[in-house]
Amino acid sequence: MSVRLPSGLPRPGLPLQSPAQEKEEKAQQPGEGRSSGKASAKGGTGKGGVAVKGGSAKGASAKGGLEQAGPQDGMDFGRSGETERKEGGGAKGAQQQQTGMASGTSQGAASLGSLEQPPALAAQTPQTAPALPQPPPAAPQVGVPPQLARQPAASESSRERTATDGQSSEAAKQALEGRAKLRIAVLNRLHRGLTEVEGKMGAFLANPGRQGVVTLPVVLSVSSVTFEWWKSANAVPEDRAYLAQVLGEPGSVDDATLLGTLRSEIAQAFAEFPRTPQGVEARRLYEAVLQKYEAARIQPIIAGHDTGPVVEECARLGLPCDKDFTRSVLLSPWMLAVGQSPDEGTAAQVMVAGLTLPQLGALVGHLRQLNPLLSNAQLRALLLRASTDMKLALRKVMGQQEVEQVQALARQLLRLKAVQHLAV
Template identity: 65%
Template sequence: TPPNPQSLSNPSQAPRLPEEKLARQAPSVPTESPRERDVAEEGTREDARGALEGRAMLRGAVLERLVRGLTEVEQKLATFLENPGRQGVVTLPVVLSESSVTYEFWRLVSVQSDDRNFLSQSLGLPVTADDALLLQTLRQEIHAAFDEFQRSPSGKQARARYEEVLTRYEAARIQPVISGHDTGPLAAECARLQLPCEPEFTRSLLLSPLQLAVALSPEEGTATQVMVAGLTLTQLGALVGHLRRLNPMLGNAQVRQFLLRAATDLKNALRKPLGDAEVERVQELAKQLLRLQAVAMLHV
């Protein structure tokens, strides 16, 4: 049994809710006089303004969280590359997805009523809003923050640094292996509240064509973004390390393509999970290539 590949620890850090309590308690809305109606309308406008400011602060906190998370992964990868060992693979037990970040906030408000009330008011919801409405609204706001992160200068810079360190791994023939999706506790929470939990919601922001990823289903992934199902993160990392021992000349792109071929049923044009037969096949592919490479070297 091949040993476990080297792994980088999870650098995720829970966000902090903004400290300023922006939303205010909604005033009563008596209708006995025009002046009282004006006061009530002004209070409603103040509530709406407070909710807009609260959403902006929440979105800013998510943007900060994403920049920090991507930067921490990039820095850990860069540090590991200084002394990578000989296994030719590193696993990243880190997921940075809409679902994982949503859960960081949800976990905070689910145990503190004050934090829950503040989040409700910041999202423009009454403090009596039920769990399903609160979580769904939080999800929508975090989705918007992820979109903004992709467009923002700070997000683009963090992504560029991350991709740059991955190109160095490619040159060093060290294959990073990651989980393609968050499978943490928020999926169960969404099921409890009868909310959808789509693959786009759990998909990791860390995915890159230079990464090899564990998929939720065999159909996931493409020829450029290789994702395979049927193995855990540890098992997939161990398999990559074993392939490297069978054929030390393998490049990262060759490792990914071997796994893609092993997970593809060409006759039926279907993708399939990696089982024992597929694992044996990919090992045989690595050994066959080594024999061809050795023959080519003898004829040079």
């Protein structure tokens, strides 16, 4: 709001009043003296008589008091308490206001300099203009080298990084230990599985019967061992959390990632097992039992691949299920195996596709009845020839025609044996 100018204040172009005249005028006009004090406290005009408002009034009043006359301010400070109460402590209030602005931040000092100055103060030369008190430098504006200013943040992030690296290294160490324990457990499982198969086959060899064939519905593959761990983890949340911790995976890992990691670890254990001393010894005993079956003309038949629930589980999760993953480690040249595709198997390792394990066992038993003189090697050779297209040199699936063909080959070989005996 605008301030009404008292009649006693100097006007532009008029001389200043003396202190005696000012006292006399105030004595004659006491009400106007109070108004003058209020105007001084609120912030009156400067020397140029420009009215200001708000914060600008405070700054302009303080500057105007310094510019007009030092003796007048001194007389104001030396007045009695009665006079000071009448004037409302104008000069003192102006000084306090100016001091309050100076004790602010540098932004406050900048706003003080940007206030509109009275024309008389602006017209003064730099030599005659009184020096205004400068505000003390504020803390945020102190010049600090950039590298020193960033040093605390850098050291703090360094400490955080060190703590994070410590946690990461500890988690990685626990993951390595967990995977090492899993590797040892899988190696023990392979040794136990191979030893059990060797023991059962050795026990059966003591009383084999007269069929000349034995089927082993046992598969020892990466997929079968993987499912032994996975079925428990997939059913019990606590077991799944423990398996994720052992493999070094977070608790929120999805099923596909967790099963893929488990498959990879078990596959590495399978690759390591034949090189361990326990693996070498178990394999030697297993091959020795198979040689005894070969001498006894008893053909063992196994499934060459795992076709259990793990195949469906991998299909559900979108994981590949290749032949290396499901191939049984029980395969041996003395074994006859059921394959997944006709291109599997060789002359050394015969694998037949198109028949199940019981069907292939029944066919081999029937061939033994047709030709009791068949050895295991001859039996495998007949099945290999019946499942191969000689004209195209391609393997084919065993169907009804191939089954009849292999039976005819068994009878023909029996006739050749009989002719050979008659010739001798």
